[in-house]
Amino acid sequence: MADYKAPLREMNFLLHEVFAAEKLWTKLPGLAGAVDRETADAILEEMAKLASNTLDPINRSGDEEGCHWNDGVVTTPEGFKEAYATFCEGGWGALLGNPEYGGMGMPKMLGAQVEEMITASNISFALYPVLTNGACLAIDAHASEELKQKFLPKMYEGTWAGAMDLTEPHAGTDLGIIRTKAEPREDGSYSISGSKIFITGGDQDLSENIIHLVLAKLPDAPKGPKGISLFLVPKYKVNEDGGLGESNKVNCGSIEHKMGIKASATCAMNFDGAQGWLVGEVNKGLAAMFTMMNYERLGVGIQGLGASDRSYQNALEYARDRIQSRSPAGAQQPAKAADPIIVHPDVRRMLLTQKALVGGGRALSTYVAQWLDISKFGEGDEKKNAEAMVALLTPVAKAFTTDMGLDCTVLGQQVFGGHGYIREWGQEQLVRDVRITQIYEGTNGIQALDLVGRKTVASGGALFELFAADVQKFIDRQVDRETMSEFVRPLAAELQRLREATEKMVAASQEDLHAPGAASVEYLHLFGYVAYAFMWAKVADVALDKQEVDSFYKGQVKTARFYFARLLPRTQALAASVNAGSATLMDLEEELF
Numbered sequence: 001m002a003d004y005k006a007p008l009r010e011m012n013f014l015l016h017e018v019f020a021a022e023k024l025w026t027k028l029p030g031l032a033g034a035v036d037r038e039t040a041d042a043i044l045e046e047m048a049k050l051a052s053n054t055l056d057p058i059n060r061s062g063d064e065e066g067c068h069w070n071d072g073v074v075t076t077p078e079g080f081k082e083a084y085a086t087f088c089e090g091g092w093g094a095l096l097g098n099p100e101y102g103g104m105g106m107p108k109m110l111g112a113q114v115e116e117m118i119t120a121s122n123i124s125f126a127l128y129p130v131l132t133n134g135a136c137l138a139i140d141a142h143a144s145e146e147l148k149q150k151f152l153p154k155m156y157e158g159t160w161a162g163a164m165d166l167t168e169p170h171a172g173t174d175l176g177i178i179r180t181k182a183e184p185r186e187d188g189s190y191s192i193s194g195s196k197i198f199i200t201g202g203d204q205d206l207s208e209n210i211i212h213l214v215l216a217k218l219p220d221a222p223k224g225p226k227g228i229s230l231f232l233v234p235k236y237k238v239n240e241d242g243g244l245g246e247s248n249k250v251n252c253g254s255i256e257h258k259m260g261i262k263a264s265a266t267c268a269m270n271f272d273g274a275q276g277w278l279v280g281e282v283n284k285g286l287a288a289m290f291t292m293m294n295y296e297r298l299g300v301g302i303q304g305l306g307a308s309d310r311s312y313q314n315a316l317e318y319a320r321d322r323i324q325s326r327s328p329a330g331a332q333q334p335a336k337a338a339d340p341i342i343v344h345p346d347v348r349r350m351l352l353t354q355k356a357l358v359g360g361g362r363a364l365s366t367y368v369a370q371w372l373d374i375s376k377f378g379e380g381d382e383k384k385n386a387e388a389m390v391a392l393l394t395p396v397a398k399a400f401t402t403d404m405g406l407d408c409t410v411l412g413q414q415v416f417g418g419h420g421y422i423r424e425w426g427q428e429q430l431v432r433d434v435r436i437t438q439i440y441e442g443t444n445g446i447q448a449l450d451l452v453g454r455k456t457v458a459s460g461g462a463l464f465e466l467f468a469a470d471v472q473k474f475i476d477r478q479v480d481r482e483t484m485s486e487f488v489r490p491l492a493a494e495l496q497r498l499r500e501a502t503e504k505m506v507a508a509s510q511e512d513l514h515a516p517g518a519a520s521v522e523y524l525h526l527f528g529y530v531a532y533a534f535m536w537a538k539v540a541d542v543a544l545d546k547q548e549v550d551s552f553y554k555g556q557v558k559t560a561r562f563y564f565a566r567l568l569p570r571t572q573a574l575a576a577s578v579n580a581g582s583a584t585l586m587d588l589e590e591e592l593f
């Protein structure tokens with residue numbers, strides 16, 4: 001497998017040239033003075049080193065060894081403990097944290113690039129800090145001052161890690177039917193009892209303590225999602241002086257043996273009257289979870305992107321090296337027994353599809369991160385508008401980027417032929433590792449329902465119009481630029497196709513209860529392809545005039561052309577499926593399946 005090389009040039013290009021990040025950072029009231037270009041670049045360079053030198057080297061061995069469970073104790077694969085210690089010493093767990101409790105308060109636009117490098121080099125490792133970040137966000141937004149002071153500094157340090165305990169054996173998507181109970185205790189805390197499954201980092205040997213955020217129900221709670229509360233339940237209780245106290249009746253019953261991310265411990269957790277503290281309000285636990293959900297979901301999209309880029313890097317190196325057959329145009333390297341496979345149109349199709357989807361995904365993640373930053377650090381109408389954009393775009397960034405992530409890693413495997421199927425080259429690991437990103441943090445089917453139902457139909461298409469207005473603003477700015485018309489014209493046509501599909505779907509949903517669910521996944525994909533087209537047009541806008549200066553820009557323009565010519569036309573088939581309605585899906589009697 002090729003060594004991981006962080007795509008710093010691409011990241012800098014996006015941050016500083018396409019999205020003018022520094023200008024935005026200076027303008028945002030909550031960020032002023034916190035970060036400038038120099039700091040951002042230094043942070044990216046440091047993470048690039050950590051990813052290549054520390055995380056990448058234990059990726060394959062972590063997959064082969066996996067995690068161990070022995071009598072309730074979980075051990076991570078060799079090298080993980082040391083890598084985690086290095087990660088924490090570098091202060092990486094504090095990057096996006098609240099400065100009041102020891103965080104660095106950096107923008108998500110920067111965090112997104114950092115996350116990509118961590119996940120691309122070692123997705124299993126990435127999950128330990130990612131889950132801690134998620135727990136910190138929820139605590140910061142909803143917990144009492146006392147809990148924040150007690151837990152956040154140690155969690156930002158990484159001395160204590162976090163876990164999110166939602167899923168139960170009978171309750172995954174439908175959390176309204178969870179059974180874990182929370183009984184009030186006299187001292188104001190709660191006694192938590194129940195079983196959770198599939199808990200990432202539920203137990204591990206990396207941190208001194210594990211802070212579980214657990215969804216549970218009070219005895220008199222209303223039925224369904226409105227009766228769920230959120231509790232902070234540490235593995236070890238914490239004394240008044242901040243030191244670790246006794247064990248808190250939180251036990252790991254087993255770990256899962258699974259398809260991929262084998263170095264990430266996926267735990268069955270038992271809470272047997274463990275002491276917990278309420279986070280946020282009683283019965284508002286799901287809402288509290290949703291605060292961090294947008295960050296988490298974008299993060300999962302970035303996992304899809306990281307795996308795609310890793311697979312692309314390997315495939316590209318292999319395609320330049322592997323010689324098989326001659327080019328249809330005649331021998332390109334006559335001195336060799338055959339030409340490198342990169343000369344073949346079909347191999348180029350696979351590589352360019354990867355390159356175009358990686359570039360589109362990275363730009364979309366940065367674009368959504370930009371809206372997250374404005375919604376967090378901005379003010380007034382600008383902040384409100386950004387919140388709406390985040391709500392609309394998050395399911396697309398999560399589901400489309402991870403669906404494309406599987407496609408990309410499979411293409412990267414295919415470039416290797418049979419050598420991609422065997423373990424030696426690492427391409428099959430990426431396919432196995434990335435597959436989970438389509439499932440956890442809300443399956444991609446549920447993301448599509450969220451986009452269609454809560455975000456589009458429920459708003460009568462109003463949120464979609466916000467996105468459309470941003471695309472239109474870009475198109476209008478190009479009106480006098482002939483060189484951009486090859487991108488702007490099709491982008492305008494695709495925006496119109498998406499608008500028509502949106503309007504039809506909203507209208508159909510008034511008459512047919514199955515209409516949103518029937519259209520949802522294809523609608524999300526249609527949206528995703530148009531969003532990536534917007535991103536590639538933005539890239540071309542910057543790169544077109546600089547092509548002669550630096551071949552990097554030429555590569556960007558040519559990839560944009562490939563995207564528009566070869567991938568964007570997929571929208572035609574998707575729109576036809578969206579417009580087909582629910583009849584053919586629902587007509588077939590169940591016994592005829």
Ligand SMILES: Cc1cc2nc3c(=O)[nH]c(=O)nc-3n(C[C@H](O)[C@H](O)[C@H](O)COP(=O)(O)OP(=O)(O)OC[C@H]3O[C@@H](n4cnc5c(N)ncnc54)[C@H](O)[C@@H]3O)c2cc1C
Binds near residue numbers: 172198201436439449
């Ligand atoms: C490796 C791994 C790590 C995980 N980490 C965590 C973690 O850290 N914390 C945690 O709490 N959970 C975690 N999970 C659980 C994960 O989030 C759930 O598996 C996921 O949300 C789906 O729930 P489920 O498996 O019960 O599937 P189900 O909810 O049973 O869904 C089965 C299928 O039905 C579909 N479906 C369900 N309802 C609907 C509907 N209304 N409309 C249309 N389709 C529907 C789904 O899309 C899916 O295709 C993890 C899971 C795995 C495998």
